[in-house]
Amino acid sequence: MKEVFLSHQKGPLEDRIAIVTGAARGLGAALARRLAQEGCHLVLADINLEGAKKLADEIESTWARRALALAVDVTQEAQVREMVDRTMAQFGRIDILVSNVGIVEVHEITEFPTEAWRKIIEINLTGYFLCAREVANVMKEQRRGVIIQVNSKAGRQGSLWSGAYSASKFGGIGLTQSMALDLAPYGIRVNAVCPGSLLDSPLWEEYLYNECAQKWGLSREEVRKKYTDEVPLGRACTYEDVANVVVFLSSDQASYMTGQAINVTGGLQMG
Numbered sequence: 001m002k003e004v005f006l007s008h009q010k011g012p013l014e015d016r017i018a019i020v021t022g023a024a025r026g027l028g029a030a031l032a033r034r035l036a037q038e039g040c041h042l043v044l045a046d047i048n049l050e051g052a053k054k055l056a057d058e059i060e061s062t063w064a065r066r067a068l069a070l071a072v073d074v075t076q077e078a079q080v081r082e083m084v085d086r087t088m089a090q091f092g093r094i095d096i097l098v099s100n101v102g103i104v105e106v107h108e109i110t111e112f113p114t115e116a117w118r119k120i121i122e123i124n125l126t127g128y129f130l131c132a133r134e135v136a137n138v139m140k141e142q143r144r145g146v147i148i149q150v151n152s153k154a155g156r157q158g159s160l161w162s163g164a165y166s167a168s169k170f171g172g173i174g175l176t177q178s179m180a181l182d183l184a185p186y187g188i189r190v191n192a193v194c195p196g197s198l199l200d201s202p203l204w205e206e207y208l209y210n211e212c213a214q215k216w217g218l219s220r221e222e223v224r225k226k227y228t229d230e231v232p233l234g235r236a237c238t239y240e241d242v243a244n245v246v247v248f249l250s251s252d253q254a255s256y257m258t259g260q261a262i263n264v265t266g267g268l269q270m271g
């Protein structure tokens, strides 16, 4: 009898409506899968509509949750508004926004192209602002909601060859704290999660290993070792490490937490 009762118990995120941006691959896809597993219905927003659609099918067939894939460029105000309108038309409310989109380019500061600087700030910082503002307008009416930005350890401390990325992520924490103040009276909590290096992510596989290996004259394996050796807990960050914190921050168990930036770095970043 006890087992039957437990199998019908609802989890803390059962039937919550969550938007995840940048959900087509990498960390965003992993967070969307985990939120679905925890009981959320998902809106998967990405410039890569094909990838988002594939994940929507997977979520519907694996966890029997509703999933809506949308083509959204987070830097385009009209597209972000449409994302919110279509979410409301489909689901009638928004409980959680995971603002996950982020890009990186590594260049030494004296050679940092202005174009790359502008693009990184636009996507990582302005994109977060636009998504959060539009979603917050709905959440204000609801007098309830959770906004989580996927930030980075580079938002807590400067990062080699990553001036624009680090500046955009530091800015993201300023925005997170400020929005937390603006929105607290409406029962909306705003927090950031700051992962360490996800050394098995496509971003590393397709770009960062090569860049670091070239710049340092090391092999890929040596680059990986260099990054894991500096982590007190001695390993790379995983999607699951980040998802555990995102699930907690999304839930009512975190109801007294707002304006925080939580490091998930195996002890590399303290404070």
Ligand SMILES: NC(=O)c1ccc[n+]([C@@H]2O[C@H](COP(=O)([O-])OP(=O)(O)OC[C@H]3O[C@@H](n4cnc5c(N)ncnc54)[C@H](O)[C@@H]3O)[C@@H](O)[C@H]2O)c1
Residues within 6 Å of the ligand: 021, 022, 023, 024, 025, 026, 027, 028, 045, 046, 047, 048, 072, 073, 074, 075, 100, 101, 102, 103, 123, 127, 150, 151, 152, 153, 194, 195, 196, 197, 198, 199, 201, 202, 203, 204
């Ligand atoms: N990979 C890491 O080691 C690492 C470490 C710390 C923090 N992060 C952060 O995690 C987040 C996700 O990183 P990732 O490694 O999964 O990246 P990724 O490049 O694998 O995925 C990013 C996703 O965002 C989408 N995207 C890019 N520009 C977009 C735009 N303008 N509008 C909508 N979608 C857009 C891409 O199509 C892609 O699906 C980022 O904010 C990143 O800064 C990553």
